Amino acid sequence: MKEDFLHYVWQFKKFDTLNLKTVQGEDIVVVNTGQYLQLAGPDFFNAQLTIGSQKWAGNVEIHIKSSDWYLHTHETDNSYDNVILHVVWEHDTEVFRKDNTEIPVLELKHYVSAETLNNYNNLAVAKSWIYCEKELAHVDAFMFSNWKECLFFERLERKALPILELAKTTGNDWEAVLFSFLAKSFGLNTNGEIFYRVAQSLPFSIIRREGFEFENLEALFFGRVGLLEENHEDLYFKDLKSRYDYICHKYRLDKVYVDPVQFFKHRPDNFPTIRLSQLAQLYHKHQNLFSKLTEGVSVEEIYNIFNIQASPYWQTHYTFDKVSTKKRKSLTTSFVDLLIVNTIVPFRFAYERSIGKEDPEKLIAMLQAIKPEKNAIIDKFSQFNVEVNSAFDTQSLLQLKNEYCANKRCLQCAVGLELLKK
Incomplete structure (x- = not known):
């Protein structure tokens, strides 16, 4: 009990x-x-x-x-x-x-009543994964649809909190906020926090001014993570190092690096050198990225905006001094989908809330247009015949599993309450 x-x-x-x-x-x-x-x-x-x-x-x-x-x-x-x-x-x-x-x-x-107790005991009996795993696919579809929408916005609220907090500390400099969280996403799980601190170490006004030359942005990003601290023979490395020295002098930036980035256990296309180059290309190509991502843009338009690739040097390199087979190293659709799910939609939600112009239906529609995420939790739901058609479904189900099922909060869950009624 x-x-x-x-x-x-x-x-x-x-x-x-x-x-x-x-x-x-x-x-x-x-x-x-x-x-x-x-x-x-x-x-x-x-x-x-x-x-x-x-x-x-x-x-x-x-x-x-x-x-x-x-x-x-x-x-x-x-x-x-x-x-x-x-x-x-x-x-x-x-x-x-x-x-x-x-x-x-x-x-x-x-x-x-004995019936109420029996329903509760049946729900609370441990199963192989979650308590309602055998019944979940058979609950009322309308109820479950509404519950998934609630779960989606619960998750979105949580993701929006750090965005709103950063906006507050920056005096609502939303361009700087977007840059910080995009940088974090480009760093993925391993280098995300380091990329985020890189963005925090650079006034966005410098990104705006230097964005007309992608080499200057690469020099800034590479310099801030210590990739220009070593000695290499490549002329491109020496050019970036020279640019970084000049930019630091020009803007009176401390020539310190945030933290060394991690290459270990990454596929080469996810090396920090490649991701930082792509981030530099993004801000070189789109001087007004903030307005492009907040003015009613569709998923297809976002794909076009993020149709970028690493700079020419990195198409034949993964690290300095070591030549590799030429490859364009563009952002993949699956990577852009991650950006939309984890950064762009939460950012738009936070920004629209801050200006009092929320459009939740549009955000739901955006994720419904994206393929479902693939991970162990979603695979398990699929095994129990739960329908998964889009990133909206996967985000809702992740919230369900992590915040309700994992914490045995069946009696705060619409599914658990529905099953108790039966």
Whole structure:
């Protein structure tokens, strides 16, 4: 038995409401169960009850056992002074207010039907992956569609938070914010934080001014991650090093590098040299990238914007001094899809919220136009016959698994509540 089940039972009145009595023998009439806050303090706020002949308005606290009141030290917390009813599964001790009056107790186990308990036990039995894995594909389609939309925006809200925080610290310099988060995405998991710090170390005004020469941008990016600290024979390396020295002098930048980048365990096309060159090409080719990505752009238009490749030197190199077979090294569609899912859509959501012009349907449509992501979690959902058609579906399902299934939050999940009803 878990408290969240008791919260569910109380909130939705899944018990015999006609014959309630406190353990002290007084009749209880539940007029309003109260507001389920899920915050610090009592579980339900501003409930309305009649106990015996007395009408009460106040808070309701729920525990597995009455003694949990003392286990959680509520007797010393003033926020519990207004509790009018203690709802428990098992009553094992009396609980008193500070004035020594006893708090009425409702022992729920006498009023919950065997069917409700059976549904809960069936849901809470451990399966091979998640509790509802066998039933998930058969829940009401309309309900599940609405729930996926809620999950999608929960995930989007979380992704938007650091974007909004950076916007606040930069005085709403949204071009700089976009640059920082695009840089992070170009760095992928291994170098993402390093690329992000590179972007933070460079005033965006310098990117704007130097963007007319991609070699200058490459010099800036390579210099900030220490790739110009070593000695190489390539003329291109020497040119970049010279440019970096000059730019640092010109803008009075400290000639320090953020952190060394990682090459280990990367496919060559994901080497930081290639990704930084592509990022430089992006900002060389699109001087007004911010406006292009925020003015109602479609997925196809985004693909065109990100139709870029590494600079000529890097088409025959992966590292300095070592020539390789010539390859264009363009951004792949799958990489651009990752940018759309993890950076562009969250960025647009955050920016539109900041200016009061949210268009959630357009963001959903963008992800519905992108192929589903491929990972172990999505593969598992597919194995249990859950339909996955787009990146919108995969983002919703990732939120479901990571925030609800993994934390056993079945009773805060629309699927779990639907299955309990059955």
